[in-house]
Amino acid sequence: MLRSKHCVILKRSTACLRRLNQIRSKTTLSSSIIGEKEFTFKTGHVARFADAAVVVESGDTAILATVVSKTRDQSSGFDGLPLQVDFRQSAAAVGRIPTTYLRREMQQSDTDIITSRIIDRSIRPMFPDSFSFETQIIINPLNEQLRHTSMNLLVSGTKNNRAVMIEMDGKEIEIVVFEEAIRQAFLDIDKLLSSIDELEKNAGKQKINFEVGNIEGKEKIHEHIKTVAEEQLIHILMDPTHDKISRDVAVNDLRKMILSAFGDNSELSSKLINSAWSSFVKFTLRRLILEQGIRCDGRNLDEFRPISIEVDVYKKLHGSALFQRGQSQVLGTVTFDSPDSAFHPDSLAQLLDAQQKKSFFLHYEFPGFAVNEFSSGRPFNRRELGHGFLAEKSLKHVIPENFPYCVRLACQVLESNGSTSMASACVGSLALFDAGVPIKSHVAGVAIGMVSEAEKETENYRILTDILGIEDYAGDMDFKMAGTKRGFTAMQLDLKTGGLTPKQLIEAVEAGRKGIDHVLGKMNEAIKKPRESFKSTVPIMATYPLPLHKRSILYRNGGYNVKLIQAETGVKISVEDDSNVSLFAQNPEKLSVAKKMIETMMEDGTSLELDFGAVYKVEIVDIQENGVFVRVKPGTRPLFIANRHLDSRKVNHASALGIEIGQNIHIQYLGRDEANGSHRFSRKMLQAAASRR
Template sequence: MMGLRPLGVTKLLNIAQNAIRRRQFISSSTLTTHENTITFSDGKTLKVGTGRLARMADGCAVASFGDTSVMVTAVGKIKSTPQGFMPLTVDYRQKAAAAGRIPTNFLRRELGPTEREILTSRLIDRSLRPLFPDEYTSETQIICNLLAVDGVHDPDILSINAASAALSVSDIPWNGPVGAVRVGMIDNELKVNPSRREMSQSILNLVVVATSQNLVVMLDATADCILQQDFLKAIKVGVKECQSIIQGITRLQKEAGKRKRNETAAAAVIEGQGQEQEATNKENSLKIEKLKPGQIPPDLADAAKTFGELRLKDIFMDHTFDKLGRDNAVSALRSDVVDKLNKNFPNYDPSLISESFSKLTKNVFRQLILDEKTRCDGRSLVQLRNISCDVDLCKPLHGSSLFQRGQTQVFCTVAFDSIDSALKSDPVSVITGGLKEKNFFLHYEFPPYATNETGRGGGQYGRREMGHGALAERALRPVIPKDYPFTIRLTSEVLESNGSSSMASICGGSLALMDAGVPISAPAAGVAIGLVTKFEGGDTKHLEDYVLLTDILGIEDYMGDMDFKLAGTRKGITALQADLKIPGLPLKVVMEAVLQGTDAKNEILEIMKQTIAAPRTIKKDNMPLVEQIEVPTHKRAKFIGSGGRNVKKLTSETGVQVTEVDDIHLNLFAPNQTALEEAKEMINEFLTEQREPQLDFGAIYTAKIVEIRDIGVMVTLYPNMQPALLHNSQLDQRKILHPSAVGLEVGQEINVKYFGRDPVSGGMRLSRKVLQVPQMDSTVVRDLNASR
């Protein structure tokens, strides 16, 4: 009997998987379309289908809600990558064509990703990543293609559900599906998946992503100081509504889903072989199982534990270490242990040896927290790091603050500008998101020196920085007055980082706003809550052995299972973001994290209050000003000047910006009081430089013809006057078609009667025709040219 050819196990696995994928693709070309309709509690329906579009992708699903449709494809490479993490890429792109628009840029096509596209891509990534198996490290890409956008239903939540369906029906290993809903609160009532117009009236924007058995996978929220009990209720409602989506996607998976690669690979090795080869094939199957990515051989794991466990415990229990000292000590121990393991296990791959030490480090760190309730810096589980605050550091700035929490240090500055400097959104973002412009925005900067590293600086703005800045901005926006007359730019530069830099930006930003005198409704603060569990695969529904950590360090974030960020005022919550590394979290743990985070947030607010308790009421000398002035319609041209000369001169010499309010009112934005006074003097000169006499209604004046036109003549009543039109209909009692019909010429003087100004255009109303009726002898003709 012939046995199996002596192929390498990895090569055999790849051949088997490729063969399965070929068979699946051949069969997929004849698949019919499968679609499931999901009905929510309020009667709205979500449709999810597969089998019609993009069939060469590993998985494809189309989700429709109202007239908004999104197609999401999932493709994963067969070969695993050597990295210790899963290289997942999510690309969400807004298509102008999907909204029936043409891009407004020069090329009239979609260019680089916008901020909204990047933030939505991160939202989808955070919803999917926790459910990939640890052993799956193949490069995977999710692409969200907007097919149609109706301007009523946002496509971001739809994209999460479509991505969940695409992964579920694919052969990519994934422990889904998940469901996603948006929860709003309108008139104190919770509403699931509200329309864009309804969201404009909502005080809550909560995105809930959950898996089966009511397990929370991801939370992302912005709120207008919503009460804690209302927020917790919204989470429960969102998780409940997600279950119907999960059930619908599960039905779709059963109808049209492919077998997962980790299930089919071993079956393909055994498939087609005789009974005689059963033992050999089982042995090969076991070898394949042993070669799962990330799995450490027992003998190597035991040796790493022998060489490094006790020394790692000594490092993590030495509370005198700071971040750099602890990192250097672990790095030195890593070099020593890896050298010993390389000598004892020369046949093992060096990357596997390095990974064995990394897993040992993580296990020791987590075990100390779970068993000893000991954190590496000596704090209790709910204790905050030492906090110090300072404001008004730089006098030329409108507002500034320095917030220090442990080894996390953030410097925040506030700059004001005119309302014309508000950040404008692109048209497609307006359709899908509803926000046209922002008069408050926060820019978050994380230079490499903040973690003692080198790298590109100079304003490089990556996806991480954009996400952290957006979170801090959303946390502070509810406390900014909506009718504030300035555009506010808040910058947050992280000078040192050892965890929770985005939450420190909220604290520092709140202090800087108060230092600048912005009348915020209440100070805001943020804190990060971590989680360490004994989860080792399987079901997390009955998670019992866990520890919640208040104000986590960077290492506690990296080694832990959750990064739960909560921000708000003393009254309520303004923002929340929860990212997990385990496949779902029971609602009980989520509620505990909210409560623990609220207590920590209130404690931070008390500390901040000792530095500055409320916005400054006494304005700084460099505080900008806005003043409204009145310029009548007929004086607008004189104020603006030829080609805008006067306005340009005003801005260049004083720094004052002019904004139109209505037909007669203008806003002057001045960087300080001195500039405003200079600008007002210049404006008076513009308007009074050529002082015009007061004209009396019904009076008769001598006018000089300065121009002949087809429709009439242009005349002036006094020197330096802006010429006014005397229309053909007002030149003579007879109907004439041209001024030459009555012998009028340039330079000729004629008498006209003044009837005030037109209420719409502001132009003079003059007539020569009415004077051709015999006048009384007492009629006085006023010659303003002679008086000059």
């Protein structure tokens, strides 16, 4: 199933809104029919104080997109586009009350943040380079139940079949299938674009007029930098002996020299000079790649950096691996836990999914020391969340569905110089092999870049394999692809241009396929198949037969016995089916102790054999507010009889009947409760029989 139509609605209803021209006082409509669904675009009827507001409807699903832009103040000094995209889901839209403590819709969930990033990546390339006003876009959708297909593909596109953003995860998708999916997506994109153009024609306002400050000053700075520093900069960028740190230091030293050369020129701020220098570095690096096919580390355009791999890094861990590609290094660790440790989704959209528990999850960490910086102190940011989500998508389809453990894969970036999310997919696969998870095949990932003459609409471009951080910084594209030997499992396309042509897209995908195969070869050399048996440190799972009528022995009194076993042995107990419980232990010794404790409890709890309908003389051993405990036979555990079974009259407390501890009374045995297996007794039935005599 293609989801391109949904992504296009999000993308185009906001990408056109960036022009801030869809608002008038009257309601204006436009519509398209995609397949069997009609998409309606409506504006001018809600949120009219916003710079723009559009409601997009399809069936029972509605999305409100609003835009606010600070166009009156250009003194904020932003370098780049200060765009903020917030996607927020409404609990009321699906008839649910929020599950937060205050029952309010509060912070964004992980799913909301991931969706916000997808929309941001679709819109950002559409803004002109000189647009630097603060802009905020908010979307309030209904939730739609996710459907399970072999491929989940979102595409943002413009006219002439230009792809702007791609987000995909799938079950080993072949290139021919992906190409056909893209072709079908653009058939629907064209229809939606026509409706959006119609809406703009009928309800549009003039685009914002804004001036780019000090153009002449910037041009003078650029020419001065070119004259003074071009030769030295080219020497730095063509020196393959530099690594990330030494190259950055050399470029920064040259920047300081340029800054000091301007002296105390009051007309030129240091910010303006630094901005011009940054642009010049990008321009120079791009020119070297386009004109001479030279990369700053000496590689060919389709060449990988050296790859080194180590598995079983720490023996005590359930699984571990270290993946190094150039100066990108990621440590991956696998931890097994009981199935009860699987966590529930964090959004209403996922709550509506049939499979609510998630038994495999990947956590991506990017500490500051990976790039020689101080950490922010925040637990994670949107970037970390997005990178982890992509790496998780890369691996989730190869995890066996019936794997008995809950699996946590932690990927910590130790060094960063390009595509650590794809390095995380690689190290994750290696660590899973080391842990003995029988995944179908290794998963490898690669980042493909591009440098083009985007301004000139020419065919002059270069596709780059395994891009460096500086190539991501200066280039036009960061296209991450992951997959097995059979096909792709995840993709994520980020662009800085107005879109990829069909030819550029196919060339990039083919380069990604070759790159994945290259990395897979290196990974198979390190570890070719998963371990045949788990390490000795891996927890043990066992099944203990426990019929339904005996289960109450463990779970009575608020699960006292289960908690007792876990406190003394650390073994987790969970219900598996009507006849068995599951035991999760850290080692065989603790499992054995837990089994003996259960056996002892069963013997104590089931040693009492009674005849149905028989009358027994019992001793009162304790009196509670709601009933009494009696001992039927010496040496057996006390059994409970509720107040309502002590007398035919309503009794609030046993003392009202003159019952005391140590007293003997007669009761009738009525068998076991069908629900929980507990013994049932009654005294009032004997009283009724006596009164009839």
